[in-house]
Amino acid sequence: MKKRSTTVIAIVGALIGLLWLFPFYMIATNSFKTPKGIFASVLSLPHPATGDNYVNSFKALSFVGSLTNSLIITICSVLLIIICSSMAAYALQRNHSKLSGGLLLLFISSMLIPFQSVMIPLTANFGGVHMLNMWGLMFMYLGFDCSLSIFLYQGTLSSIPLAMDEAAEMEGANRWQIYFKVILPMLNPMTVTVAILNIIAIWNDYLLPSLVLPQIQYTIPLQMFNFFGEFTKQWHLALAGITLSVIPVILFYLFAQKWIIKGVTDGAVK
């Protein structure tokens, strides 16, 4: 009986999955078509298939350089976000006062501000102190993305028993040690989730880096937009470029997914 229901679930899942995959089928197949092939029939299989798009796209994107930039920016920003926002969430969650409730709302409300309305003052301010570069960008990502991360962490922290803090405190650990050695490891599944969400956001971000980064620090999306002129959109290159740039993220996701596991707090308290 149990067997059958999981089979049904698996089949339903697979069907929905196909629906989800269809656009990717389009991206993948069209990336192997000639420009003419793409517009002759977007839905068909590539005929004739060509790998040229990948070669050309790889060159046009200065792939190695821009991949390096993308990697540096994404990894550093995400690390910064994870550390800082889990710390903040920990402080807020373990403190039951009006103040911390208010601060949380402050963080949350910051997520509602339309980016475009702060864009010009923000870059003006950062330009004023010569921070329009990678490092400034990372700091901006911290400012923009910490709120969601704090919000996510904050919800999970409530399921980590306070007894964990207490036990560690009794053993002489200070706040930092408690956070770092006891709490953070137990947040792993959420950390991975936060990492995934932030990585995809930062990896694909175009607008902010386009305002902030000097040319030598260009990321993949910035290079990619050279394919999108006002009139001529070079879809054959863009699709190949997208495929190239999305592979690292998918690999990361598949790798990271394993950490989103059940029962991190099992066995902690009676």
Place this chain on the structure above:
Amino acid sequence: MKNRSLSFWLFLTPTLVALALVVFIPMLEGLFYSFTDWDGLSFTKMVGFKNYITLLQDKAFVNAFWFTVAFVIVTVILLNVIGLGLALLVTQKFKGSNFLRAIFFMPNMIGGLILGFIWQFIFTQGFDALGSALHLSWLQNWLTNETTGFWGLVIVTVWQMSGYIMIIYIAYLQNIPNEVIEAAEIDGASPWQRFTKITFPMIAPAFTVCMFLTLSNGFKIYDQNLSLTNGGPYNSTQMLAMDIVNTAYNASNFSLAEAKAMVFFLIVAAISLVQVLYNRRREVDL
């Protein structure tokens, strides 16, 4: 942690500083500009509430507002139902569940602008082909009017974001202690009862977060709007964010755009925060 304690503030400092410098100070500047005739570079005079009065009379803004509200209502419901549904689906134990998890999430790995293009093809060609093959007229002529534009946006948004919502739900689902589920099984709860009585109440924080996210993202959505319909036809599918952006860039009326942004912020903040405060009350500490 006492809020008088040093560590409380030390833990909060990095994010508070970043938030202030990156979001709040620029926003206050923006607020200031909304009372001027700022053009994005400089301003010549203070204009008081002129911009706020203008925006109330701005039909496009009001239209965009209602269109966005309808969009938000539909997507909030769909995203949470589907996102949670997918999360429940892929947290079942069966072969390939991990693989499916990746598939459902994949749409997020590609930026909204590019997806708009892909989906245009699906709507204009895929739907047309399907519609004529199945003799379903409603599948044809998508994105050519307000209704199909609306549902087109809904479909793309749901398709893309439900994976996002899903992984948030997954993260919280995995946090439910096993023993509680076991206890419910012993108490004789069916899977559905387990879900409504145990799982769902225990992932209340996830619900709060996801409600908030879908709500605020629904209001703020821009990329999909731009790439799929670009507000068209005849600006009928233009949403709030796009209206603000267009006011600023196409019409070069930055101060009016800032005023719109402030009004937008107030409205969305009021709705979302009420939602958060309401939901938080249902959460429990373990």
Place this chain on the structure above:
Amino acid sequence: MVEINLDHIYKKYPEAKDYSVSDFDLQIKDGEFIVFVGPSGCGKSTTLRMIAGLEEITKGDFKMEGNVMNKVSPKDRDIAMVFQNYALYPHMSVFDNMAFGLNIRKNDKADTKKRVEDAAKILGLSELLDRKPAALSGGQRQRVALGRAIVRDAKLFLLDEPLSNLDAKLRVQMRTEIAQLHQRLGRNFIYVTHDQVEAMTMADRIVIMNAGRIQQVGTPAQLYNEPVNKFVAGFIGSPATNFFDVKLENGHVVNDEGIDIAVPEGQLKTLKEKGYDGKEITLGVRPEDVHAEEIALQTFPNAKVNATVVVSELMGANTMLYSKLGNIDFIAEVNSRDYHEPGDKLEMAFEMTKAHYFDKETEETII
């Protein structure tokens, strides 16, 4: 009212090297009250969880009324359970925790309320029905866990150390309540406890386990009086049976530490028949069968030893004398009137008719 069969059940956890439960074979009769005892980590909870359907059975069949239940999901087994770690629903009040199982079964609201309130009264939780588990003391949580089971009328009750965190008085009270519940419902109960008094007083039959295997199944008196091996003899009774390594020589058991005791006639005969004459064996004497009163010394003149009291613990009516015989530690439980100071040297007598003899290799009981 069911008959339950556990047919040679094995359990191995994926993370563990060894089997946590091996060859567990037990037939439970309709309405029986079974108690599992055994040292910590011996597999009691695991067995209970397999019966409940919470752990997969690695090998063997679990049957209820003759039907193999291995694949039946827990919710369809109609079992009430007290988890060793409580497993309360943190988001529900005490009332809702206890009412959950009844609500799920669409029990009449008024009846549910009554049952929960009755149970709460018994458990001393009436004042706390609105609290969330987080705001309860340890013992109160345990009582809620117990309450959750006793409000229900299941086919089978599984109780995993349900009273371990309660005070003695409450424990005695609860014991009675559970016994009465058992009588009233006539269901099968399986009860895990570390409390010998509970085991002895509540059980129809006790299952004593060690390292995942059943050692002996029997009534309390059987286990107490006829342990099948040294482990059982050492486990049942508190303090534990004293064991002495001795040699059977000339109808006496002797060793270098000063034991030289005549073996009673009947026992000697058996021992000789089984070929233990002149062999090393283990002698087991319960603390309560070691006497120090004058009258006992006179009664058992051939079973006297010279011991030194190391620690003397007054425990109400009785006193424990932690003593030494040569280099061997042993315990005597004597009447408090026979008080002895630590350091006292005195004669003690073993009540040999109640003694047991074990094979030194296999540790099986000889007599």
Place this chain on the structure above:
Amino acid sequence: MVEINLDHIYKKYPEAKDYSVSDFDLQIKDGEFIVFVGPSGCGKSTTLRMIAGLEEITKGDFKMEGNVMNKVSPKDRDIAMVFQNYALYPHMSVFDNMAFGLNIRKNDKADTKKRVEDAAKILGLSELLDRKPAALSGGQRQRVALGRAIVRDAKLFLLDEPLSNLDAKLRVQMRTEIAQLHQRLGRNFIYVTHDQVEAMTMADRIVIMNAGRIQQVGTPAQLYNEPVNKFVAGFIGSPATNFFDVKLENGHVVNDEGIDIAVPEGQLKTLKEKGYDGKEITLGVRPEDVHAEEIALQTFPNAKVNATVVVSELMGANTMLYSKLGNIDFIAEVNSRDYHEPGDKLEMAFEMTKAHYFDKETEETII
């Protein structure tokens, strides 16, 4: 090695209506072994947690070596604690759980390893050092929690029911280990237990609490022999003291259920002096002071009652006779040799010299 003062401490949880601990006043001497006992929910853990600094003290001062510590953070109090609910770090192995406190203090790695391994040996956890808590049995988890405390050398040890989930044999063993640790380190220990044997055998002094208030503080013998009120008399000793509502008339205590017993001379004098002649009082007799042997009946001819055995529980050396006297339930703990069937009617004698008398209103002890 510290002196600890708890000066009129109060605790009220925000969620609770009443004080969970009230006017808790206790001076602990250097190196003392204090045991807290009391019914479930009486405030033991709360008091411990206030000492540890985990709960804020609502009113009153907690002092170590004369310094008020109320505001000192737990990590600076140098206290080792076993939590009632274990509070193990689920992401760390057993080894890391136990080593955590030492690592935090930058203890030498090799020394840490040795200490943890020694503790693990004592606790029977040597095989399990690599496991995560989730893969342990209940008792094993509790042992890890205990291990985490005993590897450390703190000023003060707080142990909240550290042995409740262990089997009797292991419990006895652990008891000894803890006692030895106490002796070796000479630190102050505060120990919460529901096990009377533990309380009686380990404590220098016992603090008995009820409903958040201290009832009596004293050595085990004091509590046993000179309870200050009916609660203490009823709580210490298992089974509990039997209470009878009686009237003091003509040097006898009498009631309608069939009690008519002469009060010994000395006691009578005191009772009369205190003005209880002709008044209603409560008589308390411990089960072990109710006798059924012939010799006792002869010894106490003026203290006999006619009882009916309802249930008879064999408990090794002794047997509990759950009996009825008229309509009053009471328990007699008699030698197993005096076995009686349920339903037997027999004479029993109260050892009145050990009896206690309580004011019926205030429940304070008269004698």
Place this chain on the structure above:
Amino acid sequence: ACGNGSSNKDVKITILQGKVESNKQFKQIASEYEKAHPNVKIEVTSIGGGTQYDPVLKTRISSGNAPTIFSLDGPASLKQFKSHEADLSDTKAAKAAQPGTLDAVKSEGKTYGLPFNVEGYGFVYNKSVFKKAGIDPKSLTSYDKLDAAVKKLDSEKDKLGIKGVFALPGKEAWVMSDHLLNLYLSKEFDGNAQKLYKSQKMEFAKNAEMKQMLDLQSKYSIKPVMQMDYAAQVNQNFSQGKAAMIQQGDWIYPTVDQIDSKFAQKDIGMIPIPVKEQEGKLPVGTSIYWAVNKQKSNTEQKAAKDFLDWMYTSKEGKKNVVNKLHFVPAYKGYEGMKMSDPLTQVVFDYTNDHKTFGWAFPGYTGTPWDTTVAQPNLQKYLSGKQGWDKTVSNMTDGWASQQKSAQ
């Protein structure tokens, strides 16, 4: 020709421009210039794709990261960046500019921009389809002739292997609001964007003619028109031979070339759209200009002007403009050069023959009227939601009220 006076000092100039298509080429040209002028460093940044150019320029300016050379698109942006625009009247390039090309960027007698190029639009047609149908595209000089030809083409659709005569991109509102509308407005403002930009009133007297043309395109277009965007029009339909002609300009050449370069080279041509009184004339104009940042140091400004002069007036520069950038030059001195593709050649020829009229529409691109009035109203009309008269009155009224409030 080369820069002088600053040869002893190193100078770096930065360029920000909004024509992403030419990003690569500008970079190549810049590095060529660097080689010849070792003391000059040039950094080129291009903005395009999904982002608007203006806000990026604004943020660059307000964050103190302003470029030395930047691009402008018409009077509206000219006004916005006024404070940063240097007078370019005395540059060689300004002097060489074709008459009329500077009208939109002149104010108070000063020149603030230099045109990138000129562009022209009309009906881009498929030569072989017309040939098969036996129609000479050059003969379609009046609406009636066009109408007849269209009907003929339409009736022979299957034979000609096309799906429709036109491919009207209803989704790209600017095709109507900028290019088509310009045909019927230009005369009213003498083809001068500046004039339009400053005008309080818009008569739009020739609106009936526009309706006729729009209806014709719409009726004989591949359907559904409201779904059609630029890619569908050019890449998918026209370049694949599915439409006989489309209303587009010389800028589509690279796109067509990318899809089918043989087709692009051999098979396409462009004719003017027949408009009364302007028959045989091609609308030619400039959509984008260079400006030099006057807030930069004099040396930097000088170097910037030198570079622009070099690019448009030197021999190497001219070659690049024609062969690399595929521009139709907006400057004199290119006479006799051959354009790199058939469409630009058409524009170049018409220009040389002076058979052109100007672009007025840059006078309203960049104003709210374009996106909030003209485009939605035309789309509403196109999709049948609104009658033509209402559309026209909305547009003219809208213009008036915008111009009034801008004062």
